[in-house]
Amino acid sequence: xxxxxxxxxxxxxxHGCSISKVQPWEKGRLANEDMRFGGPNPMIKxxxxxxxxxxxxxxxxxGVSGGxxxxx
Amino acid sequence: xxxISINIIFVITSMFSFQVSAYSIGDTVNxxxxxxxxxxxxxxxxxxxxxxxxxxxxxxxxxIKKIAQQNxxxxxxxxxxxxxxxxxxxxxxxxxxxxxxNDTEQDIIxxxxxxxxxxxxxxxxxxxxGKHIGAxxxxxxxxxxxxxxxxx
Numbered sequence: 001x002x003x004x005x006x007x008x009x010x011x012x013x014x015h016g017c018s019i020s021k022v023q024p025w026e027k028g029r030l031a032n033e034d035m036r037f038g039g040p041n042p043m044i045k046x047x048x049x050x051x052x053x054x055x056x057x058x059x060x061x062x063g064v065s066g067g068x069x070x071x072x
Numbered sequence: 073x074x075x076i077s078i079n080i081i082f083v084i085t086s087m088f089s090f091q092v093s094a095y096s097i098g099d100t101v102n103x104x105x106x107x108x109x110x111x112x113x114x115x116x117x118x119x120x121x122x123x124x125x126x127x128x129x130x131x132x133x134x135x136i137k138k139i140a141q142q143n144x145x146x147x148x149x150x151x152x153x154x155x156x157x158x159x160x161x162x163x164x165x166x167x168x169x170x171x172x173x174n175d176t177e178q179d180i181i182x183x184x185x186x187x188x189x190x191x192x193x194x195x196x197x198x199x200x201x202g203k204h205i206g207a208x209x210x211x212x213x214x215x216x217x218x219x220x221x222x223x224x
Contacts, residue, residue, distance in 0.1 A: 027125070029154075
């Protein structure tokens with residue numbers, strides 16, 4: 001009986017770890033500038049670009065044309 | 073089947089969220105939603121979902137505005153921005169002159185459940201007769217072609 005209770009409790013707790021899918025119309029917040037690494041801070045953005053350039057030996061392409069809607 | 077087995081099945085099934093299916097062609101629009109949209113009885117209604125953060129929606133708006141000037145179709149825009157001020161600013165910036173419903177609670181779009189944005193639906197007699205999901209070039213020409221196809 002204890003085993004079953006532990007099993008059910010574990011399942012219930014695991015259920016709490018599940019996340020609901022973000023719907024296409026709920027992506028407004030994700031499209032905000034502050035959702036990027038470093039947010040609106042230009043220094044962190046520059047630092048991030050420097051890491052990318054050093055690692056990938058290429059630069060540019062950091063901008064996004066879409067607004068997070070996943071449509072292009 | 074004993075009580076414990078039933079409990080286990082209940083817990084396992086509750087872990088899966090059952091998503092109500094999205095509106096597809098041929099479906100009838102829920103009466104509450106139809107009332108909110110104030111659908112035209114005598115002509116096709118074009119429902120266009122957009123948001124200020126959706127760049128493709130922004131690109132399509134001038135085409136939708138052209139279509140809204142025609143008499144053979146009723147155009148309704150649904151702004152799904154959760155911040156009303158963002159939505160109003162966007163509508164002002166693009167000079168949107170067709171009727172717009174600010175769906176800040178996102179209950180209209182939650183009924184349609186499009187798989188992407190922008191999303192556009194044609195509704196006639198409370199029935200979905202066509203839809204376009206995602207960015208489309210020359211949307212006004214595409215809508216014209218659709219309208220001709222509906223007339224046939």
